[in-house]
Amino acid sequence: MSVQLESIVKKYGNLQVVHGIDLEVGEKEFVVLVGPSGCGKSTTLRMIAGLEEITQGQLTIDGRIMNRVAPKDRDVAMVFQNYALYPHLNVADNIAFGLKIRRESKQSIEASIKEVSGILGLTEYLDRKPSDLSGGQRQRVAMGRAIVRRPKVFLFDEPLSNLDAKLRTQMRAEIKRLHNRLGVTSIYVTHDQVEAMTLADRIVVMNDGRIEQIGAPMDLFLNPANTFVASFLGAPPMNQIAAVVAQSADGPVAEFNNHSLPLPHLEGLQGATGREIVVGVRPEFAEPVNVVSPGVVPLEIDLIETLGSEALLHSMVANEPFVMKADTLTGINVLQDVKGFKIPRELIRVFDAASGKALPGQDQPV
Numbered sequence: 001m002s003v004q005l006e007s008i009v010k011k012y013g014n015l016q017v018v019h020g021i022d023l024e025v026g027e028k029e030f031v032v033l034v035g036p037s038g039c040g041k042s043t044t045l046r047m048i049a050g051l052e053e054i055t056q057g058q059l060t061i062d063g064r065i066m067n068r069v070a071p072k073d074r075d076v077a078m079v080f081q082n083y084a085l086y087p088h089l090n091v092a093d094n095i096a097f098g099l100k101i102r103r104e105s106k107q108s109i110e111a112s113i114k115e116v117s118g119i120l121g122l123t124e125y126l127d128r129k130p131s132d133l134s135g136g137q138r139q140r141v142a143m144g145r146a147i148v149r150r151p152k153v154f155l156f157d158e159p160l161s162n163l164d165a166k167l168r169t170q171m172r173a174e175i176k177r178l179h180n181r182l183g184v185t186s187i188y189v190t191h192d193q194v195e196a197m198t199l200a201d202r203i204v205v206m207n208d209g210r211i212e213q214i215g216a217p218m219d220l221f222l223n224p225a226n227t228f229v230a231s232f233l234g235a236p237p238m239n240q241i242a243a244v245v246a247q248s249a250d251g252p253v254a255e256f257n258n259h260s261l262p263l264p265h266l267e268g269l270q271g272a273t274g275r276e277i278v279v280g281v282r283p284e285f286a287e288p289v290n291v292v293s294p295g296v297v298p299l300e301i302d303l304i305e306t307l308g309s310e311a312l313l314h315s316m317v318a319n320e321p322f323v324m325k326a327d328t329l330t331g332i333n334v335l336q337d338v339k340g341f342k343i344p345r346e347l348i349r350v351f352d353a354a355s356g357k358a359l360p361g362q363d364q365p366v
């Protein structure tokens with residue numbers, strides 16, 4: 001079922017916190033709203049669920065305008081960060097709660113509990129109370145309660161944020177498998193860009209009550225529309241170097257601190273000598289080198305963080321922190337001896353310094 005948001009605005013009194021959001025979520029799509037804390041993700045989700053009134057704009061689910069429809073009649077199911085389970089009910093009754101309210105037959109309720117607890121690996125725990133379950137199991141019960149209702153849309157609000165790192169990774173994969181299996185249209189809110197990258201068919205990056213960019217995860221990773229998205233997605237995020245455009249014999253270059261770096265052949269850089277730009281360099285795309293030669297930007301490594309197969313090399317470029325992600329297979333002592341980096345010009349991203357917007361012509365797949 002599709003969900004459509006048109007110019008959705010939310011005000012609390014005089015304070016506007018969502019400034020007119022347009023979004024179309026397609027049938028069976030898994031869309032993730034991601035952004036820093038306080039940017040309006042939960043408010044947007046709660047307006048879709050009917051838990052918050054929509055101040056302005058139109059919400060459509062499955063072709064029907066929902067602005068004035070009560071939450072229970074919207075056919076959506078929401079999963080919260082804090083699980084919101086009934087502590088006095090066991091797992092089976094928690095899962096069945098919505099069905100009992102709907103007065104489904106005992107037989108059909110039992111069949112649903114059996115099926116859903118099977119899918120979620122809860123069959124052995126049906127008699128337990130929530131207090132006797134682990135965090136991951138509780139979150140699964142909360143999902144079970146949403147699934148049995150067979151809603152048109154699943155809404156998730158940071159469902160994994162209360163879990164420890166290992167469990168979070170595990171549950172993330174489970175949610176993705178569940179979606180592949182059930183194919184229910186899903187809107188998922190998180191502040192965690194890794195969750196967004198791994199779960200989403202499309203990511204919606206939000207900032208301060210507005211949408212910064214919408215696109216497939218790798219599209220946003222490779223072609224961020226602006227410096228905000230560039231600095232939000234990716235771990236570590238894209239390095240940003242303030243620079244000025246100059247021209248060389250074989251095309252435009254970025255100049256900073258007496259260094260120059262070949263830039264992609266973009267229209268906006270032709271004859272744009274002196275234009276102030278931000279040069280975006282993904283930590284994964286900068287190649288550490290041990291010899292400074294022409295085309296190499298020199299730097300001094302001041303910290304190496306080893307992660308196993310990879311290491312993060314920290315340094316400063318143009319007075320800003322600069323991080324590279326390097327393979328450890330070549331040996332840590334080689335990394336300790338890194339003297340600079342180079343990068344193919346087509347892997348560099350260029351932003352306008354004043355607006356932060358990506359220069360046009362960079363939205364080609366790399």
Ligand SMILES: Nc1ncnc2c1ncn2[C@@H]1O[C@H](COP(=O)(O)OP(=O)(O)O)[C@@H](O)[C@H]1O
Binds near residue numbers: 017041044
């Ligand atoms: N009931 C409320 N009254 C006033 N302001 C609110 C209320 N709920 C949320 N806000 C404000 O709206 C903004 C967006 O909040 P929220 O949607 O919860 O952000 P997020 O989920 O992205 O962290 C925040 O600035 C928050 O303080």
Ligand SMILES: [Mg+2]
Binds near residue numbers: 041042043
């Ligand atoms: Mg929130």
